[in-house]
Amino acid sequence: xxxxxxxxxxxxxxxxxxxxxxxxxxxxxxxxxxxxxxxxxxxxxxxxxxxxxxxxxxxxxxxxxxxxxxxxxxxxxxxxxxxxxxxxxxxxxxxxxxxxxxxxxxxxxxxxxxxxxxxxxxxxxxxxxxxxxxxxxxxxxxxxxxxxxxxxxxxxxxxxxxxxxxxxxxxxxxxxxxxxxxxxxxxxxxxxxxxxxxxxxxxxxxxxxxxxxxxxxxxxxxxxxxxxxxxxxxxxxxxxxxxxxxxxxxxxxxxxxxxxxxxxxxxxxxxxxxxxxxxxxxxxxxxxxxxxxxxxxxxxxxxxxxxxxxxxxxxxxxxxxxxxxxxxxxxxxxxxxxxxxxxxxxxxxxxxxxxxxxxxxxxxxxxxxxxxxxxxxxxxxxxxxxxxxxxxxxxxxxxxxxxxxxxxxxxxxxxxxxxxxxxxxxxxxxxxxxxxxxxxxxxxxxxxxxxxxxxxxxxxxxxxxxxxxxxxxxxxxxxxxxxxxxxxxxxxxxxxxxxxxxxxxxxxxxxxxxxxxxxxxxxxxxxxxxxxxxxxxxxxxxxxxxxxxxxxxxxxxxxxxxxxxxxxxxxxxxxxxxxxxxxxxxxxxxxxxxxxxxxxxxxxxxxxxxxxxxxxxxxxxxxxxxxxxxxxxxxxxxxxxxx
Amino acid sequence: xxxxxxxxxxxxxxxxxxxxxxxxxxxxxxxxxxxxxxxxxxxxxxxxxxxxxxxxxxxxxxxxxxxxxxxxxxxxxxxxxxxxxxxxxxxxxxxxxxxxxxxxxxxxxxxxxxxxxxxxxxxxxxxxxxxxxxxxxxxxxxxxxxxxxx
Numbered sequence: 185x186x187x188x189x190x191x192x193x194x195x196x197x198x199x200x201x202x203x204x205x206x207x208x209x210x211x212x213x214x215x216x217x218x219x220x221x222x223x224x225x226x227x228x229x230x231x232x233x234x235x236x237x238x239x240x241x242x243x244x245x246x247x248x249x250x251x252x253x254x255x256x257x258x259x260x261x262x263x264x265x266x267x268x269x270x271x272x273x274x275x276x277x278x279x280x281x282x283x284x285x286x287x288x289x290x291x292x293x294x295x296x297x298x299x300x301x302x303x304x305x306x307x308x309x310x311x312x313x314x315x316x317x318x319x320x321x322x323x324x325x326x327x328x329x330x331x332x333x334x335x336x337x338x339x340x341x342x343x344x345x346x347x348x349x350x351x352x353x354x355x356x357x358x359x360x361x362x363x364x365x366x367x368x369x370x371x372x373x374x375x376x377x378x379x380x381x382x383x384x385x386x387x388x389x390x391x392x393x394x395x396x397x398x399x400x401x402x403x404x405x406x407x408x409x410x411x412x413x414x415x416x417x418x419x420x421x422x423x424x425x426x427x428x429x430x431x432x433x434x435x436x437x438x439x440x441x442x443x444x445x446x447x448x449x450x451x452x453x454x455x456x457x458x459x460x461x462x463x464x465x466x467x468x469x470x471x472x473x474x475x476x477x478x479x480x481x482x483x484x485x486x487x488x489x490x491x492x493x494x495x496x497x498x499x500x501x502x503x504x505x506x507x508x509x510x511x512x513x514x515x516x517x518x519x520x521x522x523x524x525x526x527x528x529x530x531x532x533x534x535x536x537x538x539x540x541x542x543x544x545x546x547x548x549x550x551x552x553x554x555x556x557x558x559x560x561x562x563x564x565x566x567x568x569x570x571x572x573x574x575x576x577x578x579x580x581x582x583x584x585x586x587x588x589x590x591x592x593x594x595x596x597x598x599x600x601x602x603x604x605x606x607x608x609x610x611x612x613x614x615x616x617x618x619x620x621x622x623x624x625x626x627x628x629x630x631x632x633x634x635x636x637x638x639x640x641x642x643x644x645x646x647x648x649x650x651x652x653x654x655x656x657x658x659x660x661x662x663x664x665x666x667x668x669x670x671x672x673x674x675x676x677x678x679x680x681x682x683x684x685x686x687x688x689x690x691x692x693x694x695x696x697x698x699x700x701x702x703x704x705x706x707x708x709x710x711x712x713x714x715x716x717x718x719x720x721x722x723x724x725x726x727x728x729x730x731x732x733x734x735x736x737x738x739x740x741x742x743x744x745x746x747x748x749x750x751x752x753x754x755x756x757x758x759x760x761x762x763x764x765x766x767x768x769x770x771x772x773x774x775x776x777x778x779x780x781x782x783x784x785x786x787x788x789x790x791x792x793x794x795x796x797x798x799x800x801x802x803x804x805x806x807x808x809x810x811x812x813x814x815x816x817x818x819x820x821x822x823x824x825x826x827x
Numbered sequence: 828x829x830x831x832x833x834x835x836x837x838x839x840x841x842x843x844x845x846x847x848x849x850x851x852x853x854x855x856x857x858x859x860x861x862x863x864x865x866x867x868x869x870x871x872x873x874x875x876x877x878x879x880x881x882x883x884x885x886x887x888x889x890x891x892x893x894x895x896x897x898x899x900x901x902x903x904x905x906x907x908x909x910x911x912x913x914x915x916x917x918x919x920x921x922x923x924x925x926x927x928x929x930x931x932x933x934x935x936x937x938x939x940x941x942x943x944x945x946x947x948x949x950x951x952x953x954x955x956x957x958x959x960x961x962x963x964x965x966x967x968x969x970x971x972x973x974x975x976x977x
Contacts, residue, residue, distance in 0.1 A: 484888030
């Protein structure tokens with residue numbers, strides 16, 4: 185590839201790409217993000233390539249393996265352009281039919297379309313599916329259009345236009361002013377205004393400065409940064425270069441988890457091609473501005489998502505946070521002014537410079553501008569990544585986009601903000617989601633994890649789960665976090681196994697306050713949030729566990745028992761066959777009994793009992809009724825009884 | 828792992844002490860664990876005290892100081908998988924292969940780990956063996972999956 189040396193060269197190059205592309209040509213885009221690959225999109229791709237070759241269509245049909253489309257629940261996803269016909273949950277066996285029917289005959293295959301769960305209506309176009317229709321995909325939308333490994337694809341949709349504009353028409357200061365004016369706030373958790381952070385670094389006296397992408401996305405249940413980095417790496421590189429230009433940095437780093445191999449690959453490839461074409465390196469686009477980016481893989485430590493810990497990890501040391509008497513935009517990586525923002529924030533920078541701060545400000549709420557990508561997971565019908573304007577209500581996100589709770593269960597709460605966040609109950613579903621509203625409700629935006637919990641989820645167990653996670657991930661440097669969390673975990677575990685006692689809640693509150701006030705970094709300071717927010721809204725559950733040894737959600741293993749209702753059991757033997765520990769006593773046409781001594785409470789019997797009988801039940805807080813005497817165990821069919 | 832290969836990896840990272848973690852990661856991914864001799868070699872070449880290297884390899888989760896089993900069994904315990912019943916999958920695996928998370932069996936057949944979110948929450952609870960994802964797991968399903976690795 186030849187290097188592009190000026191904005192005019194770039195425009196010529198872009199026109200060359202566009203004119204070589206025929207917008208009427210059939211193009212099959214296949215979601216190849218990590219989540220879809222887990223559901224088999226690799227096999228689908230192979231079979232697609234083979235079938236096209238076999239049917240002699242190679243010159244007529246293009247296959248484009250894109251990044252994550254977001255609708256992971258229904259992956260692997262295929263969209264056929266230019267008609268935008270969307271097929272969901274594709275398996276390799278479907279491919280021959282798709283090629284012969286849709287590609288050759290232009291016939292839509294009904295059974296592969298999205299079917300509206302309420303009306304049963306089939307939907308042909310991806311953008312009309314309710315999951316997509318109610319979103320505002322400013323940042324994430326391009327994932328659907330491009331092959332992340334192809335810089336031509338990125339240029340074809342107007343890529344690197346923001347960089348060209350900044351380098352040829354704006355000064356670094358003007359770029360900074362634009363970002364400040366947009367009031368872009370950090371998408372990684374803190375919500376600190378990016379422009380103000382940048383300004384501090386720009387004004388810092390040191391000549392050497394750094395810009396860093398935080399792609400150490402560690403929150404369990406959140407994967408939007410991975411999907412962006414995997415699906416549209418150039419938009420992150422472009423944003424980072426803009427940031428470097430604004431503050432006067434010439435070196436940048438991307439700190440990405442090694443658990444994200446596809447993201448690492450795609451971003452490395454993107455850097456290489458950007459260097460070849462001259463979007464990175466010396467004298468970018470003939471402007472005289474130099475900038476290089478290095479990728480650093482994280483070795484697996486949640487605390488490294490914290491800014492000062494991340495910077496020590498980048499230096500090749502153990503990632504422990506440091507006290508922040510001096511902010512990292514003044515003294516950060518190797519004691520130089522360093523601007524660290526998360527992946528989604530950098531992607532937003534590209535948009536803001538491209539379309540202007542005023543355009544950006546029309547989205548969102550007064551204090552929180554723009555959109556936010558959430559990963560909507562847990563007990564939700566449409567698991568996936570959703571991008572919505574700030575201020576959209578939780579109810580709209582969970583029910584309109586997410587399709588509500590599966591299996592006719594009742595919504596209980598939504599956990600936002602990862603391990604440092606909190607749980608928001610049903611009463612607050614009409615809360616508009618932005619940085620400030622979530623904090624007021626006792627939770628936080630975090631990086632955008634949104635885990636939906638239904639009536640079967642025990643809130644004490646959720647708090648215990650997060651405290652366990654954080655105890656495990658605590659780096660051990662400061663006492664309130666290292667020792668305090670460990671004690672909190674002990675008490676919470678005791679409560680969930682029926683050993684809770686009076687005064688536990690008060691003690692937990694006291695430990696929480698110490699961690700909040702005295703821990704060194706955000707991990708420890710925010711660690712008590714899951715406990716405090718569940719206590720605030722679900723105190724009755726804590727009390728039921730402690731006082732009655734009862735788990736109201738019937739979830740805590742030590743506090744429940746499985747019991748077969750003799751009135752309902754028809755002696756079908758399904759549970760007996762499936763029980764992994766032989767804890768079920770029964771025989772043909774005999775009422776089955778659970779041997780409580782042998783039962784490991786795995787719940788298999790509860791799941792396999794045919795719904796027409798629903799004889800297996802969970803009980804908590806009351807003793808298990810004694811088994812039916814052996815001589816009375818014969819199943820008497822009700823219909824026969826009447827005769 | 829021989830010294831030549833270690834030197835090759837170190838040279839690729841220009842032998843800089845700040846690239847210590849990257850060097851260790853590359854060796855870990857090739858060799859699956861970090862024997863003491865390897866760490867000593869790195870210590871000499873990069874001029875980093877062995878104590879500091881050990882501090883790093885015990886701090887980060889990606890490194891292992893003991894040999895790993897033939898099959899890597901990972902159960903996702905991310906929040907989405909947790910609320911969908913990941914702990915039942917762990918219980919079931921523990922019974923079936925006889926080791927706890929974090930352990931490797933004596934025959935070096937399985938290494939069992941829990942991991943924090945594999946990012947395929949739609950498939951939860953997720954079991955991953957040797958990089959292959961098995962989604963929507965149930966305690967009964969675990970036994971069926973394991974049969975493929977007997």
